[in-house]
Amino acid sequence: MDQADYGGYSFSKVHNKILEALDLDIRFQDDQVQDGTNKWGGQIYQPIIDVDTETDIGSAYESVTG
Structure with a gap:
């Protein structure tokens, strides 16, 4: 990344x-990516995301990151 x-x-x-x-x-x-709604520490440049681990790419992400 x-x-x-x-x-x-x-x-x-x-x-x-x-x-x-x-x-x-x-x-x-x-x-950068910004999210004014779902943000970590109140910082728009630190978005909080949900990863759907039921998809191929989400499953691959989970296997690498835990």
Whole structure:
């Protein structure tokens, strides 16, 4: 995943290919994702997400992260 949007660590093009393959209407830009509603520590740049582990990608995420 992205570490920062400087120093060659921006991988939004890779993420967007995944989103496009999943036929989703959301895209990442090269700096950050923000969520004004579901945020950790009150910071919009620290979104809290739910991962559906019943999907292939969610299951893969769970197997890597626990």
